[in-house]
Amino acid sequence: MNLTARELRVSVRGLTPGMFVSRLDRPWIETDFPMEGVRLEAPDSVRKLQAICAFVYVDTALGKAPEPRYLTLEPEREAPAAVVRIARDRDELADARKNTWAIEREFKDELKDAAQAYNNLEKRFQEVMDDLRRVQYLDLERLKHGVSAMVASILRNPFAFVWLKEIKRRDSYAYQHALGCALWAASFGRHLGLDKSDLHELALGGLLCDVGKTRIPMDLLARQTSLSADEVQLIRRHVEHSLELVERTPGLSKKLVEMVATHHERHDGSGYPNGLSGSEIPLFGRIMGIVDSYDAMVCVRPYVPSNSPHKAVTDLYEHRGTLFQAELVEQFIQTCGIYPTGSLVELSSGEVGVVSAVHSLKRLRPTVMVLLDRNKTPLRQFRTLDLAVVDKDDRGQPLSVKCGLPSGAFGIKPRELFLD
Structure with missing residues (x-):
């Protein structure tokens, strides 16, 4: 299929019901329209787009084609590599979707079970981390039940756990960040339609991605002043330490190990430790890179002002296609919302x-x-x-x-x- 010929740039004056709009002349995040594109079903949706845009892109494979007189740019002038890449990324996520998870319980009814699961997982994770600092042994069995209870709650209604995470913020960045990564990774996986077993892997990986920081001096992690180049490299070695710990822990899957190894790699190759880019980074690593960055921005730290969740979402969107895979960023924003629950x-x-x-x-x-x-x-x-x-x-x-x-x-x- 000629992807460049199916996506046409058209003046909004040429929009009619039945067309599928795949891109705008402005970020989707600034509109009320879904970021995966919108099918124009009625004149009202046409008028809304005409009020905010000068031109849009219409996908002729998913809807009606525009009249030629309204085209504002010949299809051949579009960048084919970019269009092909976007289509490939969408296909990958479509292939990964195995389920369509529905809300099973009202928010207020889920809060009690979610609170119990949250408190239990928080307590067990703190115990495991304390033991890890003392004896360098990762007690996986003490985490599994708590992770299962969290995933079960997220599957029933993800908003309850997100609400609790926001309103139970504490100053313990390491613990709260790990719990936040576990929560958002599982919620993101739910939104993507991944299997329940994959949600367990994502949640557990969120908890374990930074366990190697137990081998980094505490005073360096808490440093409030700028770090030297050597100190930055020392902190970056937490990926190596985390990987060593999880690789020697029985019962952890290949997907989880890859997630730990690649969650600081970036889409444009600017990450670490190996400078991987694009599809060289496994899907779970790309997911965790977004989740880790988002939660770090909104977490409360004594020496760094936290961002509002809305600002964090906006920053992620601004880095789509560079630091992070654009399609995944858009899907994550659909997971948490422009103004996330609890913010x-x-x-x-x-x-x-x-x-x-x-x-x-x-x-x-x-x-x-x-x-x-x-x-x-x-x-x-x-x-x-x-x-x-x-x-x-x-x-x-x-x-x-x-x-x-x-x-x-x-x-x-x-x-x-x-x-x-």
Whole structure:
């Protein structure tokens, strides 16, 4: 198939229902449209695109072709290698999809079991890491039950575990980062439709990717000033140490070992330790590279200000196609949302709340539990707004998310509000 001939750049004046729009003249992340593309089913969707874009790309293999007079660029001028690569990446993810996981339990009903699973896994992981520092032995059996309980909860409803991770943030970066990687890796795998066994591998790999840091001096890991070139190389050796630990631990799969070995490799070859690029990096390694980077940006560290989840998502999107595989970045953003569950946001009304649910087709309009009024005064009773339904505030003004906020903004401590 001639991929360059099937994807045509067309003026939005030439859009009609029945076409499939595969790319925009702006990032998908700035719109409410799904990043995998959109089929124009009605005139309303056509008008929405015409209001925000000057031109788009139409995939003629998936929908109607545009009239020639509306083409703004001859297909032959497109970069065929880029189009072929995008198609290949999409095909790889389609081949990996084995399931379509559905929500089995309501968010509020899943919270209790999710909290029990979270607390158990956190406790067991801390014990395993403490033992590892003392005797350099990785007790895998103590983690397996906790990982299984977490994956089971994520399969029933992934938003509950994500919510708990956000509101139970602590200053222990190493523990919280490992749990965050395990959570996001399993949630991402669920979104991609991977098998349950693969979700276990991803979750366990998320916990173990950085175990080699137990061999790095603690004062170096906690250093608040810039590092020398030698010190950077010393820290980068944690991949080698992690790999040594997992390779000598019975019962770990080849996929997990590859994930540990390659989670710091980058799509453009700029990563370490081996400078791998593109498909040279196994799928699980590419997944973990995105997950590890995202969670590191949003984690609370005593010497580095955390980013808002929205800022972290935006940074990942800006590095799609360079540091990270573009298709995987777009799929990850669909997993966590532009404003992820549990993150703080400020509304256009001035009110502040925490995101309690995201919508796959309306990513900029999540469900928000409002905590502070427009004067930033705590409400006596929280109220929930589903922005996919409510589009006006109490003054009749358009209502939307103004911006994402970092953890702890305006003195909000979700752990105290929701768990204690």
